[in-house]
């Protein structure tokens with residue numbers, strides 16, 4: 607998998623403000639967000655709906671420009687999308703339906719001229735094998751389940767050997783069992799390939815299992831509440847005392863309860879976070 611050339615952070619996010627402006631209104635999605643992603647990190651952006659997680663990911667992908675602050679990949683300012691930053695989305699329709707599974711995985715390799723047709727085919731088959739879909743290479747996407755489509759999207763992204771893999775709630779639309787399996791598979795792939803991952807979720811449990819580090823964001827507009835290490839937890843730790851304790855700690859970070867916190871809007875905020883956070 608891709609190696610970095612420097613000893614510093616791979617991705618540096620510095621004081622990032624993201625705003626959306628329409629004719630009618632201006633929405634501030636994030637405020638003064640800073641964090642570093644190091645090579646091999648499984649870095650999680652965690653927070654309630656609307657706190658700007660997807661916006662941060664899109665900015666890292668180069669799909670939107672921060673209003674303030676900057677994002678640097680290996681010291682270079684991110685200002686456009688690039689093949690070294692591959693994205694996997696939540697939606698199952700991210701695969702062009704007129705291409706076979708194999709053609710879907712080959713496509714970015716060919717479009718970016720990273721590989722000849724023969725090389726692209728070999729690489730695509732290699733990564734389809736890694737995600738357990740070697741037998742489905744010639745199948746059209748509409749014949750796959752949601753989980754299988756997400757596996758193809760992951761294979762397609764990893765085949766590009768990106769500097770960083772950007773995942774926006776990739777398992778949120780899957781049923782609970784498939785979601786668990788996909789988390790397991792992603793971790794197994796990471797063990798083999800050691801890619802760098804920036805992963806968005808609003809599930810505390812998913813953050814603890816998938817991540818090695820978690821950035822906890824406040825509700826809208828997203829600000830950094832905390833950054834935590836969580837590399838010690840795996841899928842086997844679900845239900846353990848330490849896991850529950852960590853989950854509770856994050857929960858409390860997301861909506862702190864203090865005696866001097868009686869304002870109605872803060873109560874509303876807590877109810878909102880509670881409603882959105884565990885809806886996965």
Ligand SMILES: Nc1ncnc2c1ncn2[C@@H]1O[C@H](COP(=O)(O)OP(=O)(O)OP(=O)(O)O)[C@@H](O)[C@H]1O
Nearest residue numbers: 626633635654655656657658659660661662808826
């Ligand atoms: N294209 C857009 N135009 C205007 N406002 C937007 C746009 N995209 C996002 N927003 C607003 O920016 C804020 C952050 O949105 P974003 O999708 O980044 O949050 P999120 O934390 O990823 O939410 P979710 O978990 O629901 O996907 C929200 O208030 C949202 O309404």
